[in-house]
Amino acid sequence: MSEAKEEKIVFQRPKALCDVVTHYCPGCLHGVVHRVIAEVIDDLGIQEITVGIAPVGCSVLAYNYIATDFAEAAHGRAPAMATGMKRVHPELVVFTYQGDGDLAAIGTNELIHAATRGENITTIFINNAIYGMTGGQMAPTTLPGQVTTSTPRGRDTKLAGFPVRVCELVSTLEGSAYIVRRSAYNPSEIRKLKAAIKTAFQVQMAGLGYSLVEVVSNCPTNWGMTPLESLKWLQENMLAYYPLGDYKVKDSVKELMAKK
Amino acid sequence: MAKVLMKGNEAIAEAAIRAGCEAYFGYPITPQSEVLEYMSARMPELGRAFVQAESELGAVNMVYGAACTGARVMTTTSSPGFSLMQEGLSYIACSEVPAVAVNVMRGGPGLGNIQPSQADYFQMTKGGGHGDYSPIVLAPSTVQEAVDLVILAFDLADKYRQPVYIIADGMLGQMMEPVELPELKPPQRPERPWALTGAKGRPRNIITSLQLDPPTLEKVNLRLQETYKRIRENEQRYEEYMTDDADLLVVAYGTAARIVKTAIVKARRDGLTAGLFRPITVNPYPYDALRRAAEKAKRLLVVELSAGQMLEDVRLAVMDKRPIHFFGKMGGVVPMPEDVVDAMKKAMAEA
Amino acid sequence: MPRIVIDVERCKGCGLCTQVCPKGDLVQMSDEFNSKGYRPSKFVDPEKKCIGCAFCANMCPDVAITVYR
Numbered sequence: 001m002s003e004a005k006e007e008k009i010v011f012q013r014p015k016a017l018c019d020v021v022t023h024y025c026p027g028c029l030h031g032v033v034h035r036v037i038a039e040v041i042d043d044l045g046i047q048e049i050t051v052g053i054a055p056v057g058c059s060v061l062a063y064n065y066i067a068t069d070f071a072e073a074a075h076g077r078a079p080a081m082a083t084g085m086k087r088v089h090p091e092l093v094v095f096t097y098q099g100d101g102d103l104a105a106i107g108t109n110e111l112i113h114a115a116t117r118g119e120n121i122t123t124i125f126i127n128n129a130i131y132g133m134t135g136g137q138m139a140p141t142t143l144p145g146q147v148t149t150s151t152p153r154g155r156d157t158k159l160a161g162f163p164v165r166v167c168e169l170v171s172t173l174e175g176s177a178y179i180v181r182r183s184a185y186n187p188s189e190i191r192k193l194k195a196a197i198k199t200a201f202q203v204q205m206a207g208l209g210y211s212l213v214e215v216v217s218n219c220p221t222n223w224g225m226t227p228l229e230s231l232k233w234l235q236e237n238m239l240a241y242y243p244l245g246d247y248k249v250k251d252s253v254k255e256l257m258a259k260k
Numbered sequence: 261m262a263k264v265l266m267k268g269n270e271a272i273a274e275a276a277i278r279a280g281c282e283a284y285f286g287y288p289i290t291p292q293s294e295v296l297e298y299m300s301a302r303m304p305e306l307g308r309a310f311v312q313a314e315s316e317l318g319a320v321n322m323v324y325g326a327a328c329t330g331a332r333v334m335t336t337t338s339s340p341g342f343s344l345m346q347e348g349l350s351y352i353a354c355s356e357v358p359a360v361a362v363n364v365m366r367g368g369p370g371l372g373n374i375q376p377s378q379a380d381y382f383q384m385t386k387g388g389g390h391g392d393y394s395p396i397v398l399a400p401s402t403v404q405e406a407v408d409l410v411i412l413a414f415d416l417a418d419k420y421r422q423p424v425y426i427i428a429d430g431m432l433g434q435m436m437e438p439v440e441l442p443e444l445k446p447p448q449r450p451e452r453p454w455a456l457t458g459a460k461g462r463p464r465n466i467i468t469s470l471q472l473d474p475p476t477l478e479k480v481n482l483r484l485q486e487t488y489k490r491i492r493e494n495e496q497r498y499e500e501y502m503t504d505d506a507d508l509l510v511v512a513y514g515t516a517a518r519i520v521k522t523a524i525v526k527a528r529r530d531g532l533t534a535g536l537f538r539p540i541t542v543n544p545y546p547y548d549a550l551r552r553a554a555e556k557a558k559r560l561l562v563v564e565l566s567a568g569q570m571l572e573d574v575r576l577a578v579m580d581k582r583p584i585h586f587f588g589k590m591g592g593v594v595p596m597p598e599d600v601v602d603a604m605k606k607a608m609a610e611a
Numbered sequence: 612m613p614r615i616v617i618d619v620e621r622c623k624g625c626g627l628c629t630q631v632c633p634k635g636d637l638v639q640m641s642d643e644f645n646s647k648g649y650r651p652s653k654f655v656d657p658e659k660k661c662i663g664c665a666f667c668a669n670m671c672p673d674v675a676i677t678v679y680r
Contacts, residue, residue, distance in 0.1 A: 007612075011665040011678035024672065026649065027625030031672025048460040053325075054468075063466045069456040071328045072468035074351050077321035080313065084325025084333070085456065087309035088283045092329075092458055110321065113314035187631055187666040220625075227625040 027227020076107020118175025136222030320348030330455030350389030367592030375592025506535030613663030
């Protein structure tokens with residue numbers, strides 16, 4: 001059985017991901033994004049110098065899954081908390097993990113100002129167009145017409161206004177260095193997501209300014225779909241309003257990427 | 261070290277620096293903005309962290325973040341800003357990280373005005389934010405005492421891993437007095453095994469105020485209450501001034517206590533023997549010491565720049581053992597010593 | 612020989628892994644239930660078609676798939 005001896009593991013749980021079952025619903029992409037972050041932490045060898053900050057929302061328990069030092073922030077305040085940490089410990093890699101309600105509603109002020117100050121922190125922003133943990137209410141990113149538990153007839157833009165496009169907004173700020181939107185609905189997008197998160201961390205480590213990776217994600221439970229239907233819905237509805245792509249890549253970042 | 265003439269707000273700032281404050285986060289608001297301005301110059305030149313935040317919410321959560329790494333950290337604000345900070349301070353208390361917050365109180369409620377007031381007493385001493393927590397609150401009445409108490413605040417915050425507040429007011433923040441400061445030393449980073457500094461050579465640390473399991477959250481609360489019990493047992497501070505022979509015991513803190521001291525001297529000239537009991541820790545409140553002091557007097561008068569907030573603590577201390585009178589001014593109105601003397605005479609006349 | 616191992620107790624039966632296999636349907640939903648009551652996915656490869664690309668594992672939100680090659 002010489003063949004069996006040569007067998008190698010080519011895919012397994014990354015070291016920086018705790019060996020526990022998550023509380024996430026079946027098919028929720030939080031799990032994929034967590035794993036990708038952990039893979040990047042392993043690849044860069046930064047598990048011992050990384051501090052994560054969890055938001056309020058479904059991923060409030062992210063600290064139970066990503067195996068670095070971790071804090072849990074008040075709703076929306078993760079970028080302010082990250083600022084406090086990074087300013088006294090510039091040698092740390094500090095990232096916030098935030099959902100759309102946390103980041104684009106209650107935490108907009110903290111987000112915008114951390115970005116415009118050019119804080120050397122990284123934000124992983126999960127946009128699934130709904131409030132998950134509280135039971136599927138309208139998020140700042142809920143699409144026009146989308147039914148939620150607080151827009152039972154669909155989001156009426158006359159009453160509830162329009163969804164916020166975070167990457168477009170943050171990329172206008174001088175302090176932002178690397179602002180990109182990715183997704184995770186298939187293996188190819190997941191590969192691009194991983195590359196983006198890696199770049200974002202490298203941007204931070206090189207002190208080039210604020211980095212944010214938005215992930216267009218899903219919520220099968222609150223969208224009222226099967227996981228597979230939710231990925232289809234994501235592609236057919238969300239990507240039109242939230243096009244994937246690079247919204248800001250400063251020249252200094254391009255130079256950094258060329259070197260790597 | 262020689263004395264220097266300093267404005268209250270600037271003395272508070274320099275005291276924090278001398279105490280080894282590594283990071284300051286604040287937002288401009290009168291009458292404390294000089295702290296922020298002073299820090300904006302001093303902290304960077306010492307290689308320490310300074311950020312003018314986007315709001316008091318931003319500032320207090322920056323404090324929370326820095327505190328999680330074990331750094332000595334401070335914010336300062338004034339009443340409306342302190343209201344905004346309650347969110348972060350509640351998280352800081354539950355997370356058991358050390359932080360110092362200064363409230364240079366102004367007239368309220370609402371936007372109020374920018375004159376001295378003591379109307380945030382309830383908010384500061386009874387918690388202020390949500391949940392069962394009980395911050396240490398230190399009440400200076402001179403600029404020198406503000407310096408001493410800011411330094412003490414950092415030590416107590418470290419010792420008990422809880423937020424410590426300085427309850428000051430616009431008068432104290434804006435006045436100039438000679439002060440003596442301790443030597444400037446580089447900040448110390450003592451061993452803080454709980455801090456988030458990267459999990460190198462140790463298991464990773466998690467700082468969270470979320471405990472979904474009720475018995476676990478109860479345990480956190482019981483630990484907090486144990487901390488507050490230790491604080492009550494060890495940290496009560498107060499001053500007694502001319503209380504030995506006093507018929508009338510006046511109770512006041514901070515700026516009100518300064519005015520009362522002058523009024524006591526005047527009243528004694530008129531034959532009214534009054535004394536002052538001045539809590540320095542308004543939380544933990546020196547109930548027992550006040551009770552003992554009250555037993556020596558015939559009646560009490562509480563003087564505050566509020567509608568009567570500390571009055572409730574005085575009642576808790578003295579119960580119905582002595583008649584308790586109250587004299588207060590609101591809305592940023594500061595009484596003259598003569599006004600207090602009148603109130604003292606009225607209190608004694610009602611006997 | 613490339614193969615995958617599915618930790619059926621970790622699997623929540625979301626099915627995301629079943630749609631990305633470039634070789635067709637090597638990963639399928641099982642008819643059995645795990646102890647949590649989920650119907651986990653299963654690896655069905657009688658003809659040894661698996662190339663160990665790890666697409667299925669990449670899609671798995673619960674990191675329940677290990678890939679050997």
